[in-house]
Amino acid sequence: MKTVEAKHLVKTYRNGEVKALNDLSLDVEEGTVLGVLGPNGAGKTTTVRILATLLKPDSGSATVAGIDVIKHPEKVREVIGLSGQYAAVDETLTGWDNLVMFGRLYHLGRQKSVDRANELLERFDLTEAAKRPITTYSGGMRRRLDLAASLIVRPKVLFLDEPTTGLDPRGRQDMWSVIQELVTGGVTVLLTTQYLEEADQLADDIAVIDRGTVIARGTSDALKTQVGGEKLEITVENIDIAKTQEIVTRVSGHSAYVNTRTVSAPVVNGSRDLMEALRALDEAKIHPLDIGLRRPSLDDVFLSLTGHVAEEVNEEAVIPKKGRKK
Amino acid sequence: MNHAISDALVITKRQLLQLSRVPEVLIFSTIQPVMFVLLFRYVFGGSIDSGQPGGYVQLLMPGIFVQTVAFTLVATAAGLAEDMKKGLIDRFRSLPISRGAVVIGRTLGDALLNILVLAIMAITGYVVGWRPTSGMFQITLAFLFLFMFGYALSWIGIFVGLSIKDARTVQNVGFIVTFPLTFLSNAFAPTTGMPRVLQYFAEWNPVSSMVAACRQLFGLENEFGATANSWPSQNPLATSLIYMLLLMIIFIPLSIRKYKNTSA
Ligand SMILES: Nc1ncnc2c1ncn2[C@@H]1O[C@H](COP(=O)(O)OP(=O)(O)O)[C@@H](O)[C@H]1O
Ligand SMILES: [Mg+2]
Secondary structure: OEEEEEEEEEEEEOOOOEEEEEEEEEEEEOOOEEEEEOOOOOOHHHHHHHHOOOOOOOEEEEEEOOEEOOOOHHHHOOOEEEEOOOOOOOOOOEHHHHHHHHHHHOOOOHHHHHHHHHHHHHHOOOHHHOOOEHHHOOHHHHHHHHHHHOOOOOOOEEEEEOOOOOOOHHHHHHHHHHHHHHHHOOOEEEEEEOOHHHHHHHOOEEEEEEOOEEEEEEOHHHHHHHHOOEEEEEEOOHHHHHHHHHHHHHHHOOOOEEEOOEEEEEEOOHHHHHHHHHHHHHHOOOOOOEEEEEOOOHHHHHHHHHOOOOOOOOHHHHOOHHHOOO | OHHHHHHHHHHHHHHHHHHHHOHHHHHHHHHHHHHHHHHHHHHHOOOOOOOOOOOHHHHHHHHHHHHHHHOHHHHHHHHHHHHHHOOHHHHHHOOOOOOOHHHHHHHHHHHHHHHHHHHHHHHHHHHOOOOOOOOHHHHHHHHHHHHHHHHHHHHHHHHHHHHHOOHHHHHHHHHHHHHHHHHOOOOOOOHHHOOHHHHHHHHHOHHHHHHHHHHHHOOOOOOOOOOOOOHHHHOHHHHHHHHHHHHHHHHHHHHHHHHHHOOO
């Protein structure tokens, strides 16, 4: 069963000047995680806001848990949890205040709200910080609290808009394990991200979006195969480029790509290919300045799907300076 | 429907909690009017010849009361804009709560704050010689008027906050609009000294009606500038009431609808 289904969503801003969504369709199977992967400005937040009933599309339709988001937004709100790109909690209040307040707004009643708040604080490792104002929290703690706030009534569908953007590696790791745990609990999740690695870690299925529309859809494995998995990258002195290109091409089986002094090509057997390349370089008496395996990034995905690297939508161009918000 | 009220009260409670967690807000919003009372009382009080038994302070206090509650508009608008910027309104809008609850809750919270502020100002006024001479009933009625005026303006604040969406801009615009409105009135000086056009404006200014109404209810004879024989200056109580009802009838539904349709 499709728990989330969006069909032909179109959303424009500024009287049609900015096309945030351009015929976007996607769906999420019950109990699975869909990763919506795209660069800044691709339309991720707009999609989430429409599905979470915060925004009405210009055209198209969408259902969440079988409920039409445009016709019955109030019913949709009863079954969803939303954790936004920017932590949406009251910063002047404590973590505990916030969760109790949200519990009350879910009509849990006083005692139940308090119990649930304590339970969630415990679970997200925030008990110690419970009585401190959010302003004293780290980025990771804030995100965890925001996530906790969206789980108060155990939603059927959870929307996570860039849950780790702006976090340090440690915070990101923590957040990942929290989300993974949730997923095992059976909730259906739509999560957006700019990181292929994150989608790979968390999602069963990935939809790549660019300029408001889905340009690829598939499992993480399928996508990576298409992109070419890991890449071997070697940086050498100018005089060694030609020879290195030859070696890399041989090891990889694909023609190597040269960008200034860096030679790269997709490889299948990661470290074994790396060793082989090293040996060949050594025999040729070439001393690489830098050598390594690089996991494919969003840029690589875009390069292979569209032939160009991911372009951030240039906001300067569409939004007049004086009206811009920081 | 039964949730509408309890939801709004949760939002109101949040605002009160904020005040306890960030007492600066409370301190600032009470110091400002107290400062006004003292400044006007002692800086201008000696030089303005009001001809009022009991002195200028009798005329001044109603003016400062009205001016202070008028700024509720800015407070409500800025608070709401801040919540929108922080994404909190998005969160609220994704919850299964009654649609009006968030804005109703905020106007109630600001109204409660006004009660406190009015009480502190009344005490300060008393200390510096303000002595209403009417009865308990009229005095209570005057404060009820002030409270309602603040509440009505709070609803305009909701509309302004939702329209402008940026707390700082809201504050600037709010002051630019509210300051002239409170000074182009009979609040601090008689309207008779103003150029004809301004005088006319001042007579019809809701702030003037409110000030005149309060003066009347506090037992003053001299309404300080009700000279043009315009209807509002002759009937300040009725005019104020009409203004307040009109504002609420227009802005409560308008603001709630705007809230429903706004996306931050
Ligand atoms: N309120 C708005 N007004 C004008 N343009 C907007 C607004 N919100 C989003 N956009 C534009 O719509 C496009 C998609 O934005 P968004 O959905 O936020 O992208 P993402 O979340 O993937 O970064 C961008 O070009 C963005 O500038
Ligand atoms: Mg976004």
